[in-house]
Amino acid sequence: MHTIGIDLGGTNLRIGVFNEQGEIINEQSQPTEAAKGPQYVINQMAEIINQLKATYKIKAIGIGSPGPLNPHDGIIIEPPNLPGWVNIPIVQLLEEKISLPVKLENDANAAALAEATLGAGKGASSVFFITVSTGIGGGYVLNGELVSGAQGSCGEIGNMIVNPSPDAYHGPGLNKGALEGLASGTAIGRIGKERLNITNGAQGVFHLAEQGNKEAQAILDEAINYLAIGLANIVHTVNPEIIVIGGGVMKSKHLIVEPLIEKTKGYLYPSLKEDFVLKPALLDQKAGLIGAGLLPK
Amino acid sequence: MHTIGIDLGGTNLRIGVFNEQGEIINEQSQPTEAAKGPQYVINQMAEIINQLKATYKIKAIGIGSPGPLNPHDGIIIEPPNLPGWVNIPIVQLLEEKISLPVKLENDANAAALAEATLGAGKGASSVFFITVSTGIGGGYVLNGELVSGAQGSCGEIGNMIVNPSPDAYHGPGLNKGALEGLASGTAIGRIGKERLNITNGAQGVFHLAEQGNKEAQAILDEAINYLAIGLANIVHTVNPEIIVIGGGVMKSKHLIVEPLIEKTKGYLYPSLKEDFVLKPALLDQKAGLIGAGLLPK
Numbered sequence: 001m002h003t004i005g006i007d008l009g010g011t012n013l014r015i016g017v018f019n020e021q022g023e024i025i026n027e028q029s030q031p032t033e034a035a036k037g038p039q040y041v042i043n044q045m046a047e048i049i050n051q052l053k054a055t056y057k058i059k060a061i062g063i064g065s066p067g068p069l070n071p072h073d074g075i076i077i078e079p080p081n082l083p084g085w086v087n088i089p090i091v092q093l094l095e096e097k098i099s100l101p102v103k104l105e106n107d108a109n110a111a112a113l114a115e116a117t118l119g120a121g122k123g124a125s126s127v128f129f130i131t132v133s134t135g136i137g138g139g140y141v142l143n144g145e146l147v148s149g150a151q152g153s154c155g156e157i158g159n160m161i162v163n164p165s166p167d168a169y170h171g172p173g174l175n176k177g178a179l180e181g182l183a184s185g186t187a188i189g190r191i192g193k194e195r196l197n198i199t200n201g202a203q204g205v206f207h208l209a210e211q212g213n214k215e216a217q218a219i220l221d222e223a224i225n226y227l228a229i230g231l232a233n234i235v236h237t238v239n240p241e242i243i244v245i246g247g248g249v250m251k252s253k254h255l256i257v258e259p260l261i262e263k264t265k266g267y268l269y270p271s272l273k274e275d276f277v278l279k280p281a282l283l284d285q286k287a288g289l290i291g292a293g294l295l296p297k
Numbered sequence: 298m299h300t301i302g303i304d305l306g307g308t309n310l311r312i313g314v315f316n317e318q319g320e321i322i323n324e325q326s327q328p329t330e331a332a333k334g335p336q337y338v339i340n341q342m343a344e345i346i347n348q349l350k351a352t353y354k355i356k357a358i359g360i361g362s363p364g365p366l367n368p369h370d371g372i373i374i375e376p377p378n379l380p381g382w383v384n385i386p387i388v389q390l391l392e393e394k395i396s397l398p399v400k401l402e403n404d405a406n407a408a409a410l411a412e413a414t415l416g417a418g419k420g421a422s423s424v425f426f427i428t429v430s431t432g433i434g435g436g437y438v439l440n441g442e443l444v445s446g447a448q449g450s451c452g453e454i455g456n457m458i459v460n461p462s463p464d465a466y467h468g469p470g471l472n473k474g475a476l477e478g479l480a481s482g483t484a485i486g487r488i489g490k491e492r493l494n495i496t497n498g499a500q501g502v503f504h505l506a507e508q509g510n511k512e513a514q515a516i517l518d519e520a521i522n523y524l525a526i527g528l529a530n531i532v533h534t535v536n537p538e539i540i541v542i543g544g545g546v547m548k549s550k551h552l553i554v555e556p557l558i559e560k561t562k563g564y565l566y567p568s569l570k571e572d573f574v575l576k577p578a579l580l581d582q583k584a585g586l587i588g589a590g591l592l593p594k
Contacts, residue, residue, distance in 0.1 A: 068568040077568055126447060140535060147439065149536025150423060151569055156533040159566055161526045163461055175529070175564050229458045232472070236453040237534050238437060239446025267472055269456055271365040271374055272448055 001059040004049055005293025007107065008065040010034060010081035013041065015048055017056050018293035022118055026052065027289075038076070038088045046097035053098070061102045062295025063090065064110030064288045067137075071152040074104045080173065103295040105148065108155055110291030111246065111283075112139025113146045117294055119282040120244040128240040129281070130157060132227065133247035136180040140238065146295075158184070162229045183226040185249045191219050206252040224260050231260070232267035235276065246281025253280050298356040301346055302590025304404065305362040307331060307378035310338065312345055314353050315590035319415055323349070324586075335373070335385045343394035350395070358399045359592025360387065361407030361585045364434075368449040371401045377470065400592040402445065405452055407588030408543065408580075409436025410443045414591055416579040417541040425537040426578070427454060429524065430544035433477040437535065443592075455481070459526045480523040482546045488516050503549040521557050528557070529564035532573065543578025550577045 002025070007014040009032060017026035028048065032041060052058060066079035074091025076082065091102045105113075112129035121127030121141065130138040138155035140147040147154045158180030169190075171181030181187055189201030196215055198204035208216035231243055250256065257280055265273045283290055299322070304311040306329060314323035325345065329338060349355060363376035371388025373379065388399045402410075409426035418424030418438065427435040435452035437444040444451045455477030466487075468478030478484055486498030493512055495501035505513035528540055547553065554577055562570045580587055 068566065126444075142439065142444065147423075147535065150538035151536055151572055153533070153536040153566065153569055156536070156566065159533045160530045161564060162458065164459060164522075164526055165462060225461075229461055233457045233530060234534060236450070236456045237531060238444065239448055239450040239453070241447035267458060269365065269450065269453065272450055275448055 002056045003293050003296045004052060004058055004061045005289050005291070005295070006045060006061065006063045007110075007289040007292055008032065008041075008063055008082075009107070009288075010066060010079075013044065014289050015045070015052075016289050016293055017052055017058070018290075022290065022294055024286075024290070024293070026056070034082050034085065038082075038085050038090065038093075042090060042093050042097070045094060049098045049100070053100075058100060060296030061094070061098070061100055062110070062292040063094075063102060063104045064107040064292040064295070065090070065104060067106035067108075067152070067156075069104060069106055069152060071103070071105050071109075071148050074102065076104070101296065105146065105291075105295055106137075106152065107288045108137030109139035109146055109148065109152075110295060111281075111287035112141055112155060112244075112291065113294050114283050114287040114291035115244045115246065115281050116141035117144065118290060119287065120279040121242050124241040126238070126240040127242050127244055128234050128238065129155070129244045129246065130231070130234075131247035131281075132184060132245065132249040134184060134186050136184045136230075136247075140240070157230055157234065160230055160233060162226050162233070179226060179230045183223040183230070185247070188219060188223050188249070191222075192216070195219065202249060206255060209255060220255060221259070224256060224263055227260055228263035228267055231264045231278065235264075235268055235272060239272070242277040242279060244279050244281050246284065246287060250280055299353045300590050300593045301349060301355055301358045302586050302588070302592070303342060303358065303360045304407075304586040304589055305329065305338075305360055305379075306404070306585075307363060307376075310341065311586050312342070312349075313586050313590055314349055314355070315587075319587065319591055321583075321587070321590070323353070331379050331382065335382050335387065335390075339387060339390050339394070342391060346395045346397070350397075355397060357593030358391070358395070358397055359407070359589040360391075360399060360401045361404040361589040361592070362387070362401060364403035364405075364449070364453075366401060366403055366449060368400070368402050368406075368445050371399065373401070398593065402443065402588075402592055403434075403449065404585045405434030406436040406443055406445065406449075407592060408578075408584035409438055409452060409541075409588065410591050411580050411584040411588035412541045412543065412578050413438035414441065415587060416584065417576040418539050421538040423535070423537040424539050424541055425531050425535065426452070426541045426543065427528070427531075428544035428578075429481060429542065429546040431481060431483050433481045433527075433544075437537070454527055454531065457527055457530060459523050459530070476523060476527045480520040480527070482544070485516060485520050485546070488519075489513070492516065499546060503552060506552060517552060518556070521553060521560055524557055525560035525564055528561045528575065532561075532565055532569060536569070539574040539576060541576050541578050543581065543584060547577055
């Protein structure tokens with residue numbers, strides 16, 4: 001029996017067929033065309049799935065989608081990355097068209113499940129995954145099971161407050177002083193523009209830092225410090241065996257991982273320092289799709 | 298079959314016999330006399346247990362102890378509340394004397410299990426418990442199971458950084474700007490002394506605030522704001538169905554709970570505000586003992 005995983009992105013719709021080992025045996029990708037509305041996109045999904053059903057014995061479908069969404073009710077609430085998609089009961093709508101059970105999770109949770117099951121967290125009893133990219137998200141896998149959270153919002157650490165100062169940056173849709181506003185790729189790019197007039201985003205800051213530019217390095221150090229506060233807060237909250245960090249910013253992981261580990265250890269109780277483990281994600285762009293394929297049991 | 302729960306406190310040693318419904322059917326308390334050393338206290342425990350074995354059919358023992366400790370190895374590491382107890386393999390030492398299986402957890406985790414199973418969190422699929430007293434601790438119960446954490450430090454939210462400012466208070470053994478240093482009973486008392494020369498601790502601040510003293514109210518508002526940041530960070534990290542709050546400071550819960558709920562909601566993603574639930578603990582002083590009795594399966 002196989003599963004189908006769907007990575008419903010704002011830009012691309014990726015669909016994979018998975019064998020029982022979680023390996024992709026068939027993969028396709030096309031533009032999501034989200035602007036044509038949910039009904040159009042759901043019809044596209046259903047058509048592809050019904051074609052695949054002719055070739056593979058499919059038992060269930062998993063969808064990783066941008067949040068907020070409610071995984072328990074199968075409803076996409078109102079994701080910034082899918083403009084106009086408001087309260088879409090995607091699970092019900094798709095199930096009606098394909099006559100197979102469908103499971104919905106937010107994309108970061110799906111990626112967390114993939115990294116914990118087949119990626120950098122494989123074998124650990126508890127894994128907290130964090131993705132640092134345009135935004136910051138995450139997911140928590142305990143004893144091999146994804147922890148969704150009561151409203152499906154486990155791992156929404158981008159909105160964790162790490163600086164309550166009235167002067168802290170207040171990003172759109174976030175708390176003032178939220179981690180995402182201070183340490184995401186977008187944040188690094190924004191600060192690079194403010195302080196160094198860099199116009200090519202976080203990449204530009206990383207590039208300058210690598211060349212020895214001290215102001216660029218300072219921007220990076222600040223972001224790493226906020227990430228370390230976020231990771232230490234996660235450790236003191238759920239004490240996972242391992243934290244896995246992925247996302248676009250990790251393209252520059254040689255500039256991030258070691259200082260981030262050191263800085264985080266500095267914020268941990270002495271009894272927790274020695275066993276602190278942070279690893280870069282292994283599955284990269286594929287994590288969301290693989291996780292979607294793993295969602296159905 | 299019965300269990301025995303032991304609440305090993307810095308001051309008192311409380312021992313209860315529990316039936317299968319988790320009800321206490323026999324309870325005794327005596328000074329811990331921790332200064333006489335672990336071997337003395339463990340001998341005391343063993344003597345009481347061996348007496349109880351003559352009357353009750355006991356299958357296992359649970360101990361709630363101050364941390365840090367390692368629940369997986371059964372070792373008490375070096376709790377500030379048990380001075381001189383360093384790396385004590387209490388589980389092994391006690392098992393040798395009583396020939397019954399022993400399970401060790403930190404006291405806040407035990408209290409969390411009690412509140413989630415029989416207290417304010419009963420019936421919820423996930424419960425985060427927080428205790429605000431001399432210190433701040435907590436515990437996390439998911440699907441009825443206590444989440445210990447890889448090093449047994451799940452719920453150590455007292456050390457969560459909620460203010461990274463260089464000027465933030467730096468309490469002993471804590472991170473600078475840690476929640477416990479800014480919002481515990483000790484913290485409220487400390488600030489009351491600094492600003493209002495109050496010498497009777499948090500109680501004095503609560504008393505003045507109740508009488509309409511604006512400066513005392515401001516101290517309380519600040520502590521509540523930091524607690525709200527802590528709670529919102531917990532929600533965005535694991536999204537529990539309910540947060541239960543207990544501890545000595547909750548004697549003044551009429552001054553705390555409503556503003557804390559409002560403040561916390563202000564820090565949550567819109568999709569999480571409506572369903573946010575915070576309840577005062579129900580089991581009070583008994584939570585640690587009851588939780589210890591629930592530790593053995």
